[in-house]
Amino acid sequence: MLGIGRLAAETGTKVPTIRYYEEIGLLPEPERTSGNQRRYAAAQVDRLRFIRHCRELGFPLNDIRALLDLSDNPGRSCDSADSIARHQLVEVERRLASLASLRQELSRMIENCAGGTVADCRVIETLADHANCISDRHGHQGPVTQVPGDQAPPP
């Protein structure tokens, strides 16, 4: 029976994140001490590790919910686990491709910058001129690829 801090340390998760997972129902409500503090059993450690591993693989929480549901019912067919994983692989490959072309444009842009002032900066110019863009000219609609939680690693 460990406290939330120990659980956090064991699984490489932040404490508020654990409470958040509980709040959204990914982790069951644990036992509490008489003083209302959470105490976790071994099964919860495993469950949280499962969740974290899935997150590292880029699965959204909703998929993880489905995956947990499956692993809670070992008698069921694993087809849907398989298809979730396959879908995720497709996603990952899509992102890989788009990042690769993105890298190409970025590095081409940077190579061409000779310093000097903004007036003749290739970076700004390239950015302003969509015609130089490799990536999907032919109308890609929908949201732009982004990685928001991923800017500054903590100290």
Add this chain to the structure above:
Amino acid sequence: MLGIGRLAAETGTKVPTIRYYEEIGLLPEPERTSGNQRRYAAAQVDRLRFIRHCRELGFPLNDIRALLDLSDNPGRSCDSADSIARHQLVEVERRLASLASLRQELSRMIENCAGGTVADCRVIETLADHANCISDRHGHQGPVTQVPGDQAPPP
């Protein structure tokens, strides 16, 4: 002088997004008709295209703000534009690397799945067992790579 809908169509942006950019100060407040509707001049079309192109390249809005600031002052040195772009390139390469190892684990996982029930599903098992994980065993802290706005393309 075009309305917000035309601007949206010309730049491949959604109407609420344009209003959002205005709200956060990326786009200046445009002229209005007597009936309070926005009317945009050509310069704004270019500016929005610049923003969108940057977004496609994965720049966060704050960087775009800095980039726009530079392109508004062509006399300044382009060093900071260059360093923003370089930083972005580093980010992109980091994400590429992590996605690549992620893909490897996913496809290995899927390959090993022989169908059947969850009880002997390699996917679930692999997910549950972090030991099979290639990626950073040695404590990577910080948020997990994610692509939130990027799940379901609009109809």
Add this chain to the structure above:
DNA sequence: GATAGGATCTCCAGTAACTAGAGCTTCAAG
């Protein structure tokens, strides 16, 4: 000039996946 329709307005709320802080209480070691 009236009217019908689509476009636009503002405001509010919600999304994903957390993260941070305030102000208080509890636990465990000495």
Add this chain to the structure above:
DNA sequence: CTTGAAGCTCTAGTTACTGGAGATCCTATC
């Protein structure tokens, strides 16, 4: 029994949008 770390709840903020309600406006047709 004290003290300091760890925990509690609650609220609000982050990023980059997206969606809807309910009202108003613009323009084309009759």
